[in-house]
Amino acid sequence: MSNVAYSIVEPSTRTKSVAAALVILYALLTMVPLLWIVLTSAKSPPDSISYPPKVVFEPSMEGYCNLFTTRSRQTEEYIQSLPPAESTCEVIARSRNMVVAGSSNYLPRFINSLVIALGSTFVSVLFGTIAAYAFSRFKVPGKDDLLFFILSTRMMPPIAVAIPIFLMYRSLGLSDTWIGMIILYSAVNVSLAVWLMKGFIDEIPREYEEAALVDGYTRLQAFIKVVLPQAVTGIVATAIFCLIFSWNEYAFAVLLTSGTAQTAPPFIPIIIGEGGQDWPAVAAGTTLFLIPILIFTIFLRKHLLRGITFGAVRK
């Protein structure tokens, strides 16, 4: 309505094309590092460190193979005495005088990331939704202070919280466990969940539940059968935001996990090959790690603004 076509303030065609050119230039530039990650993941290690940097190269599975396997160096005689290689990765390894010795830790770390992100998302969205409903619909004494308190927990530097959590988890036996990380990430995300869900629930007209109450529903029934179905979009958007935050989190993960519950972000940077960092493998690990987020970002497009401002700006 406000942007009426043919308005006198409609930018001129020339302004539009200049704006388009600049924005597209920026967009393309900003994609270069990401494109470089994907390209590097498909290079062989020698190609990845060539000078000048190669844009055209022969694609190789070596990065992905090195990501998922561990290899050991063998003598040529030993390799020749082996039966023919069965897998692509074995062929590549043998061409470098190595044999595949086993699988790497990438898959377990990826699974840890998945379990911890899903678990903490479930907890924070559940807690956040019911708390947001209470804040939205009931007279809670000191409501504004409570909401501010919930938000302020998010302002703490993670390292500052990590010191006592580290001590607490050590004495409770929660260090480096799924459940410990799920509790921690839930606490980090619940503030976002409360604030976002409160915005979404505020937008659902009260009349629906009030009608349900008149029809003899209890408050709880009205919440479950009337409000929740209306809040599905909000719940999904909030859940995706919580998922992304947990998935991307690094500070707590690197300080509080080392083995069994370590997630992918602290693991990917320490993928090393012979003689330093194996960049194609790192790139492969990064690519696989980023793909879920890319898909989610496209889903979230409409709610991005709300999510990143804790619901302060709703468009």
Add this chain to the structure above:
Amino acid sequence: MKDNLVGFAVKMAPAAVATRLKGLSDRALAWLFIAPTMFLLLAINIFPLIWTIYLSFTNYRSNRPNAEVSFIGLEHYQNILSDPDVWLAMQATAHFVFWTLLLQTLIGFTLAWLIDRRFRGHDLWTTVILVPMMLSPAVVGNFWVFIYQPQIGLFNYAVSFATGISPTAFEMLGSVQLAPWAIIIVDTWMWTPYVMLICLAGLRSIPTYIYEAAEVDGASKWRQFWRITLPMALPFIMLAVLFRGIENFKMFDMVNLLTNGGPGSTTEVASITLKREAFEKWRTGYSSAFAIILFVTVFGLANIYVKALNAVKNR
């Protein structure tokens, strides 16, 4: 149709019925719904915070859990505030926060203004530009280590291509002069979209009729920008700056992976100092005091943020 009927039923229901149905049980339900969130935050945020305050007055070291702990009062606080290294860390943090905010605001606002010219396909390109900010700062930041490699890195190659300087003549991460800028570049690449998105919401909130009136009154485009566009978008810009300010004040993951505070301590921002004290030197008491000082600072910023947020909302 059905919705209308429900709404009608509510309006027709006697007020007394509605009041009775929203009686005491609502209050119980409200607390029941808020309790899990509060419990989680008390356990994972407040209890640790109190513990940190307690530790900050002691000489406790978490690598010697059995050593005797004694109270030393405000000694740590005095030491920190008079420690030149801490002031260096604060300067490094201020330098990082100042330049990232300046660059992100300038580029972000410009981009938002260009996108708001509504050229064809602007929605698609906006989504492309938004991608970096959704990715894991740790995982993507880590890959910039590769991009910044002298000789083989894409960044050095591009600079050399553009200026003719030898790609081995400078090391972005290894030189005292360049390392602070290396992290500023990555942070700006990653978070400019964030500022852009909020600025875009600000620009879109300005009604077209204001411009039409200005146009009719014969105000120049330049004057319109300074008298209408900028003042009306300002609360949004402030919101973005405060959000990024708080986040960058806490910055840990990207810096930890790109430079780990080096070379020397040129990029040692506050969170890195805190990590070194707490998890490398194991000076738990000292680092707890530092954590409290940082938290108080961030909390101050958070208060300003909430005021700004209300200013935006009440417009």
